[in-house]
Structure formats: structure tokens, C-alpha cells
Amino acid sequence: MSHQRHAKQPASIAKRTSALRDALNEKGLLPEGQLDTVLDATLAQFEETMNWRNGAKVVARAWTDPEYRARLLADGTAACAELGFEGPQGEYIVALEDEPELHHVIVCTQCSCTAWPVLGLPPDWYKSPEYRARVAREPRKVLHQMGLDVPETIEIRVWDTTAESRFIVLPLRPPATEGWSEEQLASIVTREAMIGVAMVTLEASAEK
Amino acid sequence: MSHQRHAKQPASIAKRTSALRDALNEKGLLPEGQLDTVLDATLAQFEETMNWRNGAKVVARAWTDPEYRARLLADGTAACAELGFEGPQGEYIVALEDEPELHHVIVCTQCSCTAWPVLGLPPDWYKSPEYRARVAREPRKVLHQMGLDVPETIEIRVWDTTAESRFIVLPLRPPATEGWSEEQLASIVTREAMIGVAMVTLEASAEK
Amino acid sequence: MDGIHDLAGVSGFGPVEMEPNEPTFHEPWEALAFGLNILCIGVLRAYNVDEYRHSIERMLPAHYLSASYYERTLTGVASLLVEKGIVTREELENRAGGPFPLAQPAASVVADGRASGEKPRYQVGDTVRVRNIHPAGHTRVPRYVRGVCGEVLHVTPPFSYPDAAAHGLPPRDEPTYHVLFQAEDLWADAAGHRETVVVQLWETYLEEIR
Amino acid sequence: MDGIHDLAGVSGFGPVEMEPNEPTFHEPWEALAFGLNILCIGVLRAYNVDEYRHSIERMLPAHYLSASYYERTLTGVASLLVEKGIVTREELENRAGGPFPLAQPAASVVADGRASGEKPRYQVGDTVRVRNIHPAGHTRVPRYVRGVCGEVLHVTPPFSYPDAAAHGLPPRDEPTYHVLFQAEDLWADAAGHRETVVVQLWETYLEEIR
Numbered sequence: 001m002s003h004q005r006h007a008k009q010p011a012s013i014a015k016r017t018s019a020l021r022d023a024l025n026e027k028g029l030l031p032e033g034q035l036d037t038v039l040d041a042t043l044a045q046f047e048e049t050m051n052w053r054n055g056a057k058v059v060a061r062a063w064t065d066p067e068y069r070a071r072l073l074a075d076g077t078a079a080c081a082e083l084g085f086e087g088p089q090g091e092y093i094v095a096l097e098d099e100p101e102l103h104h105v106i107v108c109t110q111c112s113c114t115a116w117p118v119l120g121l122p123p124d125w126y127k128s129p130e131y132r133a134r135v136a137r138e139p140r141k142v143l144h145q146m147g148l149d150v151p152e153t154i155e156i157r158v159w160d161t162t163a164e165s166r167f168i169v170l171p172l173r174p175p176a177t178e179g180w181s182e183e184q185l186a187s188i189v190t191r192e193a194m195i196g197v198a199m200v201t202l203e204a205s206a207e208k
Numbered sequence: 209m210s211h212q213r214h215a216k217q218p219a220s221i222a223k224r225t226s227a228l229r230d231a232l233n234e235k236g237l238l239p240e241g242q243l244d245t246v247l248d249a250t251l252a253q254f255e256e257t258m259n260w261r262n263g264a265k266v267v268a269r270a271w272t273d274p275e276y277r278a279r280l281l282a283d284g285t286a287a288c289a290e291l292g293f294e295g296p297q298g299e300y301i302v303a304l305e306d307e308p309e310l311h312h313v314i315v316c317t318q319c320s321c322t323a324w325p326v327l328g329l330p331p332d333w334y335k336s337p338e339y340r341a342r343v344a345r346e347p348r349k350v351l352h353q354m355g356l357d358v359p360e361t362i363e364i365r366v367w368d369t370t371a372e373s374r375f376i377v378l379p380l381r382p383p384a385t386e387g388w389s390e391e392q393l394a395s396i397v398t399r400e401a402m403i404g405v406a407m408v409t410l411e412a413s414a415e416k
Numbered sequence: 417m418d419g420i421h422d423l424a425g426v427s428g429f430g431p432v433e434m435e436p437n438e439p440t441f442h443e444p445w446e447a448l449a450f451g452l453n454i455l456c457i458g459v460l461r462a463y464n465v466d467e468y469r470h471s472i473e474r475m476l477p478a479h480y481l482s483a484s485y486y487e488r489t490l491t492g493v494a495s496l497l498v499e500k501g502i503v504t505r506e507e508l509e510n511r512a513g514g515p516f517p518l519a520q521p522a523a524s525v526v527a528d529g530r531a532s533g534e535k536p537r538y539q540v541g542d543t544v545r546v547r548n549i550h551p552a553g554h555t556r557v558p559r560y561v562r563g564v565c566g567e568v569l570h571v572t573p574p575f576s577y578p579d580a581a582a583h584g585l586p587p588r589d590e591p592t593y594h595v596l597f598q599a600e601d602l603w604a605d606a607a608g609h610r611e612t613v614v615v616q617l618w619e620t621y622l623e624e625i626r
Numbered sequence: 627m628d629g630i631h632d633l634a635g636v637s638g639f640g641p642v643e644m645e646p647n648e649p650t651f652h653e654p655w656e657a658l659a660f661g662l663n664i665l666c667i668g669v670l671r672a673y674n675v676d677e678y679r680h681s682i683e684r685m686l687p688a689h690y691l692s693a694s695y696y697e698r699t700l701t702g703v704a705s706l707l708v709e710k711g712i713v714t715r716e717e718l719e720n721r722a723g724g725p726f727p728l729a730q731p732a733a734s735v736v737a738d739g740r741a742s743g744e745k746p747r748y749q750v751g752d753t754v755r756v757r758n759i760h761p762a763g764h765t766r767v768p769r770y771v772r773g774v775c776g777e778v779l780h781v782t783p784p785f786s787y788p789d790a791a792a793h794g795l796p797p798r799d800e801p802t803y804h805v806l807f808q809a810e811d812l813w814a815d816a817a818g819h820r821e822t823v824v825v826q827l828w829e830t831y832l833e834e835i836r
Contacts, residue, residue, distance in 0.1 A: 160613060
């Protein structure tokens with residue numbers, strides 16, 4: 001570890017990132033100014049259009065339209081595309097339907113793959129070593145610590161995103177939502193519920 | 209990882225160490241001033257008397273005295289004690305005799321255990337994650353990178369110090385040392401050779 | 417590689433901490449690091465996504481664990497661009513005004529596995545065993561399932577075999593499967609009750625039960 | 627625990643770097659950290675060596691990998707003294723003038739294994755299999771040998787069973803063995819030629835071949 005003793009501190013991560021952008025800009029791999037244009041467009045897409053509210057709409061539709069639900073479970077990619085949700089990291093979307101005796105949870109233990117078109121970029125906790133290390137081995141305990149108690153009578157099935165399938169959980173529809181509109185239902189579906197670390201409840205709201 | 213975003217830098221390791229010493233001193237667990245006395249005595253012991261030059265003497269004796277060698281291989285603890293080398297981390301010393309077709313290497317993959325009475329405190333590289341992670345899995349490659357080429361015809365046997373055995377390698381005596389005195393021989397035995405990451409050669413000298 | 421990124425089952429991590437109302441990006445540089453990767457893969461086609469994943473896996477373990485997600489992204493992107501000769505480490509460090517840690521070199525890897533376009537060998541309900549392999553390069557078969565038997569739950573489409581694609585070997589599509597494992601077969605005495613894990617695996621990772 | 631300390635076989639680490647004429651200690655605080663541990667174990671008898679090892683294993687993984695050896699020592703010692711109520715974290719942080727990272731809490735562990743003083747069950751030359759166990763607490767059976775068969779090379783003396791001693795359970799001595807493993811049984815396709823590994827194992831870690 002003698003190299004650690006004498007190691008200089010790295011440049012700040014912000015400086016390193018700018019350095020890489022500036023170096024790329026200087027290479028002229030893209031016409032002048034286009035690198036920043038492409039960057040801005042990409043980020044706007046993720047901030048505005050490719051986020052988990054799309055998934056909430058998919059779930060609400062599946063809860064209210066039995067035929068859509070059947071199409072979603074048979075071919076998640078096509079059913080999401082029906083609503084306009086498609087793109088990178090959404091080439092093979094698989095919907096996992098919760099049942100009274102079966103609860104699904106999604107993880108990517110080796111990196112942090114997610115179904116971008118319906119879940120957006122994943123939150124920090126999903127990308128953390130803590131979640132990735134623990135949830136496949138002790139899912140009931142991890143979910144408990146995250147605020148979700150799954151009784152031991154219910155199977156927990158953890159889906160590790162190791163290849164090209166990108167998962168979305170179709171959670172149980174809460175009781176006492178009969179007659180709700182699709183929009184109302186979509187408003188109570190959370191990103192956490194579509195990953196499987198929370199249930200959909202009537203308390204959840206848009207601020208989550 | 210939100211805790212990492214907002215984590216404050218720890219106090220410097222030097223300040224943390226002093227803080228612990230001062231806190232202990234204040235508890236009065238030992239008579240006043242005795243904590244520093246005990247600390248000084250301990251450190252003097254490791255700086256001066258409990259170091260790898262003891263092991264070099266054991267090796268030189270085993271090379272020159274066949275009966276001692278037999279006792280060393282039969283009961284390393286007793287044979288080392290004969291020369292006055294005993295104490296903590298030396299309660300069960302096992303000498304591993306290299307043979308033309310068998311080369312021994314010592315590691316402690318889970319922490320950094322070593323036979324203190326004959327090898328002293330281990331060097332940084334022995335305690336490094338690099339050595340601990342790699343040597344049990346790719347010993348020939350690691351030894352090569354450390355400057356020792358062991359031909360594929362020779363078995364490499366890695367000893368992982370997982371319990372109370374504390375190992376010392378009895379290396380091959382270099383040719384062309386016939387007639388050398390025990391002291392001369394001890395002067396060419398290195399700590400690295402007694403761990404198994406180097407051979408004893410005529411070039412090795414006291415500065416190592 | 418059996419790298420530090422293969423975290424499943426490693427004990428000693430603290431609680432999973434959630435941040436209420438978390439923004440998509442916390443700092444401008446995070447968005448920039450993410451955007452640069454999208455740009456390099458999608459527009460410049462400087463490397464593929466398998467190479468990208470592997471570049472992050474090749475970070476020194478202490479750096480990998482202490483870095484945030486987007487620092488890992490940035491490190492992977494920069495490492496690949498340096499390795500491919502598009503930028504140099506020197507210019508990056510000069511511009512950044514200090515050290516710019518990069519990933520370790522990739523191992524040299526030879527092609528293994530099947531030919532492209534073959535029919536799936538296993539069917540739903542088959543019991544398969546994950547091969548006990550320790551590839552030197554990129555792989556997507558995590559350690560915790562190696563040597564373990566599971567049940568084919570779905571036959572999923574052929575996808576590009578990552579062990580080849582991550583090393584610039586000729587790409588080929590190969591059948592994949594969702595394989596269901598019982599927790600007690602994975603974690604022995606440490607497994608919880610009524611817990612299962614599904615891992616999607618390329619056919620080369622699997623073998624028949626003999 | 628299957629902690630970060632159980633490093634054998636993890637890929638991705640850089641070269642082993644040796645320092646010529648390395649001193650016993652590089653900085654005064656290193657000697658002090660080492661001496662404090664010796665003092666606490668040998669003179670104050672504040673904890674035993676198994677508790678000490680486990681306290682280090684319980685460091686957060688990123689801290690474990692980024693800390694130097696004697697920073698790990700200091701962290702383990704401080705964690706145990708805080709856990710045992712001899713000092714408080716607050717006074718340490720006040721004295722140090724900043725955060726003083728400690729290890730995570732130990733799991734609660736129940737006694738397993740054999741009674742003290744039993745005769746060794748295996749003899750030299752026996753083939754034994756290492757049990758596939760994943761203890762929540764301290765253990766000295768590394769992951770890389772679990773489930774693997776080896777040959778008893780020596781029957782070594784009974785020693786205190788660390789899985790018990792590290793958790794303050796009643797100490798007991800139990801037979802140990804040097805068990806020889808063939809590299810190809812440990813690392814499969816990644817094993818080198820004519821390479822073997824010897825691991826010293828307590829009898830509770832072993833089972834007979836059925």
C-alpha cells in the first residue's frame with residue numbers, strides 16, 4: 001500500500017468532468033457547439049419526458065383496462081410503446097405482476113440497470129452498494145428497513161437485472177380505489193412501488 | 209448513498225489516535241503515567257527484539273544443524289524457543305520446508321497474521337488488499353510480479369493463516385554457500401524469503 | 417472478472433438510505449458525466465455499453481466503493497476514451513489540474529460460447545446448473561449463482577453476448593433465460609423463508625444437469 | 627460474516643508494491659495505534675483477539691478498503707472500547723476535533739459447533755468437505771473454500787473456536803486441521819497449474835463426504 005501513502009488527492013470530480021468535456025470538445029469530433037447541444041437535449045429528455053411518471057401511467061392503465069393488462073404481461077415492450085414509452089434501456093421490458101402471495105422486487109446487483117422509458121433514471125438508493133449488496137440476500141430485512149413489511153407467508157421474488165430484460169413491477173391495486181379514474185390512480189403510484197420496495201397506498205401523492 | 213453526499217471528513221488519523229490514547233489515559237485504568245510506559249516498552253520490543261532477523265537465525269541454524277532442522281520441522285514452536293524466540297503470535301509455529309519441486313508461500317487473506325517472534329510485524333505489502341486478494345488465486349503471477357519466477361514444474365503451495373498456526377518458510381539453501389558460518393548464512397536470509405515471495409541468493413544483504 | 421462490482425451477498429453494508437424528493441441530478445457535473453456517456457455511446461459510438469460496464473468494473477476496488485455512481489460513470493468514460501486513444505491521460509490531468517484516476521487495464525480475452533443464431537437449448541421448466549466459471553474479463557454471471565441449480569422460468573430473446581462484446585470480439589446474439597433460484601440454494605443457512613431470486617443468464621453460462 | 631475483509635479471489639486489485647528498507651512504523655500514530663491494541667488486549671484485557679479481528683471486519687466496506695492497516699487497527703480498537711462502554715464516541719470526536727468513524731454493530735450470534743475437548747474426528751489423508759455456511763457473525767472459514775473438498779494434511783491442536791470467542795460466547799477449544807485444496811477445485815477455469823492452497827480450519831467448519 002505504499003502507493004496509497006504517497007498518493008496525491010485526485011482533482012475534484014467537477015473539474016475532472018469538465019476536463020473530459022473540454023478535451024472532447026477540442027477534438028472536433030462533432031461540429032462546433034454541437035457537443036453542448038446534444039448534451040442539453042439528452043438531459044432535457046431525462047428531466048422532462050423519460051421518467052417514472054410514465055410507468056405510473058402504465059400501471060394505472062393496467063389496473064383499469066383488463067385487456068391492456070393482458071397485453072402488458074404478454075409483451076411489456078409493446079404495451080409500453082402503445083402509450084408512447086420506448087427508447088434506450090427499454091428494448092425488452094418485462095412487467096412483473098404482484099399477487100396476494102407473491103411480491104416482486106427489482107435490483108441490478110452488478111451495476112444499476114433500469115427500464116428508463118418507464119422508470120426514468122434510478123434514484124441514488126437503487127444505485128447504492130448497500131441496496132445492490134443486500135437485497136438479493138436478505139430482501140425481507142431490507143424491505144423492512146425501507147418501511148415495507150412483507151409477511152413471511154408471502155414469497156419475495158428478487159429480479160436481478162443481469163442481461164437485457166428491464167423490469168417494472170405491476171403492484172397490487174389498493175382497495176378502496178373502485179371507480180377512480182386512470183389519472184387519479186396514476187397519481188398514487190410511486191417509483192418505489194414499481195421497483196417493489198413500497199406498496200401503493202392512498203397516502204402516496206405527487207410529491208414523492 | 210445520500211449519507212456519503214453529506215458526510216463530513218473524519219478527523220485526521222493522527223488526531224483520532226491521540227484522542228483514543230488521551231481518553232484511555234483519563235479513565236485511570238492504569239496508574240498514572242503507566243499507559244505511556246507500557247506503550248513504550250511494547251514498541252521497543254517490536255523495534256528491537258521481535259523481528260525477522262530472529263527467523264533468519266532459525267533458518268541458518270536449520271541449514272547447518274540437521275538435528276535442529278528435524279526438531280524445527282517436527283515442532284516449530286519448541287525449536288524457535290530453543291533460540292529464545294517466543295511470545296505473542298508465536299504460540300504454534302509451523303516451519304514449511306521448501307523442496308526442489310515444492311515452493312511455499314504464506315498469506316493471511318482475512319487479516320494479516322504473522323509469526324511475530326520470528327518474522328516480526330509484517331511489511332505493508334503483506335498487509336495490503338492487493339497481496340491478500342491475489343496470492344491465493346494467482347500465486348505464480350503475483351510472485352512473478354514481485355520478482356520471483358517459479359517454473360510451472362514446481363508446485364506452489366499457499367498457506368492461508370486462518371487459525372492459530374503461524375508459518376515460516378525454510379527456504380532452499382543457495383548453492384555455493386558450503387562452509388559458510390551460521391552468521392554468514394543468517395545475513396543472506398531475507399524476510400521475503402521466509403514468507404516465500406523471494407529466494408535466498410548471495411546478493412541479499414543486511415540492508416534488505 | 418470476479419470484481420468488487422459483483423456485490424450481491426457481501427455483508428457489512430449499512431442501511432439503504434432514501435432521499436425524499438430526490439432530484440434527477442444533484443450537481444451539474446453529474447448531469448454532464450451522464451450526458452457525456454450517452455453522447456460517447458449513442459452519437460460518437462466510441463464504445464458499446466458492455467465496454468462501458470466493464471470499464472467501471474475495472475476501477476480499483478477502493479475507488480469503486482468510495483466513488484458515487486456518477487463518479488464511476490465519469491471514470492469509466494474517461495478510461496475508455498484514453499484506452500481508445502481519443503484523449504490522453506496527460507491532457508485530462510492538465511485540464512483538471514490534478515490526478516485523474518482511471519480504471520485498470522482489461523484482461524486479454526478469447527472468444528468462448530456458442531455461434532450466433534442457434535436455437536435455445538433449454539425450455540421452460542428445465543433445471544439447469546450455472547457453470548462454475550471465473551472469467552478474466554467482463555461477464556454478467558454473478559458469483560452468487562455459479563455452481564447453483566435453478567429452474568428456467570422464461571426463455572427470453574437472444575441478446576448480444578456481453579463477455580465478447582465488452583472486449584471488442586465479434587458480436588453475436590445468444591439465447592437468454594430467466595432462471596429462478598431458491599434462496600436456500602444460494603445463501604444456505606443465511607437464506608430467508610419463501611425467498612427466490614431470478615437472474616437472466618446467457619446460454620453459455622449454463623450447463624445441463626448430469 | 628461474508629465481509630469485505632474476505633478478499634481472497636477478488637479480482638481487480640493492482641500490483642503488490644514493496645517498499646525497500648521499510649520501517650516497522652511509518653508514522654508515530656501507527657506505533658501508537660498498534661501499541662494501544664496490544665495494551666487493550668494484553669494488559670487491560672478489554673477484549674480478546676477474535677473480537678478485535680471482528681471489529682475490523684465490521685468497518686463499512688468503503689472505509690475498510692480505503693484505510694491503511696493501522697487505521698483499521700485504530701478503528702477496531704476504538705469501536706470495541708465504545709461498544710464496551712469504556713469510552714464514548716462523543717468524547718473521542720470532541721478530542722479528535724471531528725468525526726471518528728467506527729465499525730458497524732456486530733450481529734447477534736448463538737453458539738454452534740462442538741463441545742470442548744472432544745477428540746479429532748478426522749485423520750491425516752481424509753477427504754473432507756468445507757460446509758457451505760454463511761455465518762452472520764465472525765468466522766474464520768473464508769468463502770473461497772466453502773463447499774469445496776480438500777485433504778487433511780495435518781491434525782493440528784485444538785484452539786479456541788473464533789465464531790464463539792468473537793461474540794463473547796463461552797470459549798471452547800476445538801480440533802483444527804491443515805486442509806489441502808487443489809487450485810482447480812477453488813478457482814475452476816481460473817486456476818494455475820500445480821498450485822495448491824492450505825487453509826487451517828476448525829472442525830465445525832468441516833463435514834464428511836457422503
